[in-house]
Amino acid sequence: MTWDEMAPLLWEATWQTGVMVGWAAVFTVLLGLPLGVALVVFDRGGLRPLPVLKSILGVIVNVGRSLPFIVLMIAIIPFTRLVVGTTIGTAAVVVPLTVGAVPFFARLVETALREVDRDVIQAAQAMGAGRGAVVWKVLLPEALPGIVAGVTVTVVALIGYTAMAGTIGGGGLGDLAIRYGYQRFETAVMIVTVVVLIVIVQIMQSLGDLLARRLSHK
Template identity: 85%
Template sequence: MTWDEMAPLLWESTWQTALMVGWSTVFTVLFGLPIGVALVVFDRGGLRPLPVLKSVLGVIVNVGRSLPFIVLMIAIIPFTRLVVGTTIGTAAVVVPLTVGAVPFFARLVETALREVGSDVVQAAQAMGASRTAIVRKVLLPEAMPGLVAGLTVTVVALIGYSAMAGTIGGGGLGDLAVRYGYQRFETLLMIVTVVLLVVIVQLIQSLGDAVARRLSHSK
């Protein structure tokens, strides 16, 4: 296979991977961030202690994290079909990607928030700030470097998940590597796909690290 034949395939697959990872990242933050905040706020000694609810959320998060992604992807096929009307294609893959990444990101959010000094929270409480204000104006801003680092790790994990999802009709670079690189013995295309994935991961990791360092220094 020549470069002229590979280039359109690589471009289309990269775009599909970007769509899968991009949309699943957005939904992961929308759902995972509130869950991570709740795990801290509802804990014993938190802003609004609700130990039973915290325990329930903790169990749900742990179960979600314990399932291998390939098993999760197959197990929620009926849910995926209910949400997007199909189980094949880029849009369908966003559902299992999000379901798999939300518990992972929620734990990273919890870890980042727990690193915020209790004295900062107590000072805000002493000034009469509400729970919502403390979360929005104290906890989240103070934990921002850790949150960015956690999001970076999550995006990198999503890229790996998306490559697995591609093997069952999700498209993207994983699908390209399997269908052409492996099944059709196009070794060069397989190598180029692997190198491209490595480059994408390195760029995202470097960008995330740079943003986290800048936020940490600006505090």
């Protein structure tokens, strides 16, 4: 395959990967952030101790994290069809990507929040701050660098997940690598696809690290 033939396919696949990762990252943050906060707030010694609820959420998160992504994609096919009406294509892959990434990100958020100095929380409570104020004005701002680092790690993981999504016709760089690089023995396509994935990961990791450092300095 010549470069002129490969370029349009590569551009389309890169765009599809970006769309999948972008939407999945947005939904993951929207769902995983409050879940991570709940794991901390409802824990023993938390702002609103509810050990039973915390244990239930912990089990759900652990189950979600324990499933390999390729298994998860197949297992939730009925749910994916219910949400988007299909199980093939870029839109369909966003569903398992989100389901797989939310528990992972929630644990990262939980870890970042637990690193916040207890003295800061107690000082806010001593000044009369309610639970909501402590979460929004103390916990989240103090843990923001760690949360941003968690978002970066999650996005990098999502990029890897999209490559596996190609096995079920999800589109993107993974699909391109499988259809042309593997099934048609186009070694050049495989090499270029791998290089593009590496470049994307490096860019995302560098941007995330830079933002986390700047927030930490502030």
